[in-house]
Amino acid sequence: MxxxxxxxxxxxxxxxxxxxxxxxxxxxxxDHLSTCMECNEQFDTITxxxxxxxxxxxxxxxxxxxxxxxxxxxxxxxxxxxxVQRPARVISFPRRDATPAQRSGGRxxxxxxxxxxxxxxxxxxxxxxxxxxxRLLRAPGGSSPSRQMVVQPRPSxxxxxxxxxxxxxxxxxxxxxxxxELALARPQPRELQAFDAMTPHVRDLR
Amino acid sequence: xxxxxxxRRNKPxxxxxxxxxxxxxxxxxxxxxxxxxxxxxxxEIRSLVDSGAMDEARERFGELVAMHQRRALRxxxxxxxxxxxxxxxxxxxxxKVFTHIGSYREAWPFEVWxxxxxxxxxxxxxxxxxxxxxxxxxxxxxxxGPETARETVGGSAPADPEARLLARERRDTLAAAIDRLxxxxxxxxxxxxxxxxxxxxxxxxxxxxxxxxxxxxxxAVRKLRGFxxxxx
Numbered sequence: 001m002x003x004x005x006x007x008x009x010x011x012x013x014x015x016x017x018x019x020x021x022x023x024x025x026x027x028x029x030x031d032h033l034s035t036c037m038e039c040n041e042q043f044d045t046i047t048x049x050x051x052x053x054x055x056x057x058x059x060x061x062x063x064x065x066x067x068x069x070x071x072x073x074x075x076x077x078x079x080x081x082x083x084v085q086r087p088a089r090v091i092s093f094p095r096r097d098a099t100p101a102q103r104s105g106g107r108x109x110x111x112x113x114x115x116x117x118x119x120x121x122x123x124x125x126x127x128x129x130x131x132x133x134x135r136l137l138r139a140p141g142g143s144s145p146s147r148q149m150v151v152q153p154r155p156s157x158x159x160x161x162x163x164x165x166x167x168x169x170x171x172x173x174x175x176x177x178x179x180x181e182l183a184l185a186r187p188q189p190r191e192l193q194a195f196d197a198m199t200p201h202v203r204d205l206r
Numbered sequence: 207x208x209x210x211x212x213x214r215r216n217k218p219x220x221x222x223x224x225x226x227x228x229x230x231x232x233x234x235x236x237x238x239x240x241x242x243x244x245x246x247x248x249x250e251i252r253s254l255v256d257s258g259a260m261d262e263a264r265e266r267f268g269e270l271v272a273m274h275q276r277r278a279l280r281x282x283x284x285x286x287x288x289x290x291x292x293x294x295x296x297x298x299x300x301x302k303v304f305t306h307i308g309s310y311r312e313a314w315p316f317e318v319w320x321x322x323x324x325x326x327x328x329x330x331x332x333x334x335x336x337x338x339x340x341x342x343x344x345x346x347x348x349x350x351g352p353e354t355a356r357e358t359v360g361g362s363a364p365a366d367p368e369a370r371l372l373a374r375e376r377r378d379t380l381a382a383a384i385d386r387l388x389x390x391x392x393x394x395x396x397x398x399x400x401x402x403x404x405x406x407x408x409x410x411x412x413x414x415x416x417x418x419x420x421x422x423x424x425x426a427v428r429k430l431r432g433f434x435x436x437x438x
Binding site: 007011013014017020021023046049050053054057058059060061062064065069072073074075077078080081082084140 | 217264267268271272275276280283284287293295296297300302304305373376377380399400403404405406407420423424427428430431432434
């Protein structure tokens with residue numbers, strides 16, 4: 001049990017934790033510890049080391065979690081429990097006990113409504129045909145500003161890249177390819193090399 | 207410290223059929239003891255919940271929270287090293303305890319059951335944090351160190367800047383040393399050392415064999431003494 005007549009470190013540790021938690025200690029260990037000066041010193045070293053660690057950690061935690069914080073936390077916990085206990089609110093669906101006749105009677109629009117919608121559509125198409133966009137474009141200059149805003153086509157935004165509408169010439173192609181070659185010859189950032197590897201090269205297409 | 211109420215332990219006899227089979231026996235047999243105050247309270251809350259008296263159960267649960275709150279925060283903080291996260295972990299553990307109080311069995315002390323729920327939550331949070339750290343680069347203005355956490359929670363720090371710095375360095379060294387322990391050694395050490403749990407309790411909390419708990423504890427302390435320069 002004892003090595004060279006003394007307690008081993010794990011036995012000293014058992015003594016320490018038994019003292020802390022109130023567990024019953026092996027009487028042989030207790031007897032030896034009470035009589036052996038060397039083991040006692042070793043036990044004191046271990047006790048001091050572990051107690052320092054513990055005290056330090058406790059002080060740190062206690063500084064963080066003050067009594068006020070504990071009270072607040074307790075309230076939060078109880079509030080959460082209150083929410084847990086409260087049954088979820090169920091949104092009631094429309095009642096389904098109405099008879100089909102009642103449902104259809106209440107939902108089907110009257111016939112005059114369909115007739116009014118058809119008449120409106122007809123009038124709209126007729127007016128649209130008469131005052132069509134062409135006619136509105138040919139409207140005289142004295143028209144109202146609001147109509148002008150509607151009728152006048154907006155100027156198209158300037159394109160970001162100006163493209164020559166004429167057929168590309170050979171010199172243009174050469175300049176374009178030279179630009180490409182210059183771009184390829186430049187040192188490439190490492191981050192773009194993966195994309196570069198996945199993209200077909202102009203030089204391969206030629 | 208003033209609101210910490212001592213929790214008397216109740217341990218079932220090792221030969222009790224209710225005791226989990228940890229594969230190890232205590233060195234000395236412990237006679238069956240009366241349930242501790244917290245265990246009695248938990249049983250009472252369970253019966254209140256069963257009978258539908260939720261308001262009263264909630265009120266009594268507040269007492270249970272007060273008994274274990276500080277100890278739980280110490281353990282959670284040592285696991286997570288982040289005050290806000292420790293606070294959340296403890297809240298979650300208590301809420302989980304209340305919602306599952308019906309499944310509590312008094313074969314083991316309430317403290318053991320609760321701590322098991324708490325450390326499982328803390329371990330989940332550590333795993334989630336490790337995943338986050340793998341995928342996200344922290345921004346420069348984020349510093350989740352203890353000092354930031356201290357400010358977040360609003361705790362008091364030592365007034366002397368030098369003492370504060372030294373204390374912080376010492377705690378950082380200790381935290382780093384504990385973090386270097388293996389997972390099981392760290393858990394066993396924290397529960398025994400900060401959670402006031404005996405190896406037998408830790409065995410029940412973690413499901414590790416009691417003799418293995420003792421071995422892990424011994425190795426953890428030996429390693430810590432090596433890391434922190436303590437004599438071995």
